Amino acid sequence: MTEPTAVALDGATVAFRLADGRVYTAVEQANLAVDHGEFVAIVGPTGCGKSTLLNVTAGLLKPAAGTARIFDKPLNGLNRDAGYLFQADALFPWKTAIDNVAIGLEIRGTPRSDALARAERWLTSVGLGAFAGRYPHMLSGGQRKRVALAQVLIRDPKILLMDEPFGPLDAQTRQIMGNLLLELWTADRKAVLFVTHDLEEAIALADRVVIMSAGPSARIIGDWRITLPRPRDIAEIRMEKDFHALHREIWGVLKDEVMKGYVQSTQAGAA
């Protein structure tokens, strides 16, 4: 039996009512499917609606038109199958690394001793076994990201929604985090929807790269299958000829939208 599609957006249109009463259509008629175990990256110009699409998938926003289905069921309210990793840290500053990871289970009612034992294993998986007792302010940006990743993965979501998760990190740490993510994903394939403005990162990580046009009324204007072999090292794969060919082809479509998005984001009256 084939697995149902993890995420299916069908004609999803998302509009916001602005303070002055106008309606701003951010995303129009988006069709997007993510299969079970598939890694899909969304790339698009600034402000085009990437986070908006992710928020629809998370159940945080309801489309004005169209549908969102998760494993073949209409999404009503929060998407309980999904774990969400944002650009900003979502760690509790007053909790240690291990407590920050364990909390994901404790709020579901897992006894504290079990939650702590599993949190310890997850901290080890993300390379932070020796840092369990540190508070977030005692960790580097990259280490905090690792804790945040463990905090999400310990709940074993079937879908991972990632919104520029490595955005604030330096280039080397981003690559290390990308490889860690691929390693964890390979061990237990979840459906991943990964938002980034970085086309290279998208190609290096994903099975498919989806391109959005500039807003308003942003649309999905391209969908590329990335057939680069796995396992991948995301620093080394960027040196491959096939990587460059894909990059050139996708960038050919993306670059005009990036310029339009930039102009749009600087105009008065834009949302």
Ligand SMILES: Nc1ncnc2c1ncn2[C@@H]1O[C@H](COP(=O)(O)OP(=O)(O)OP(=O)(O)O)[C@@H](O)[C@H]1O
């Ligand atoms: N709650 C809201 N009310 C009004 N407009 C909004 C709201 N949320 C988002 N928008 C607008 O919708 C558009 C899409 O925003 P979104 O955050 O999804 O873009 P993005 O592609 O993720 O941007 P970035 O790459 O800069 O993070 C933007 O023009 C934004 O200003």
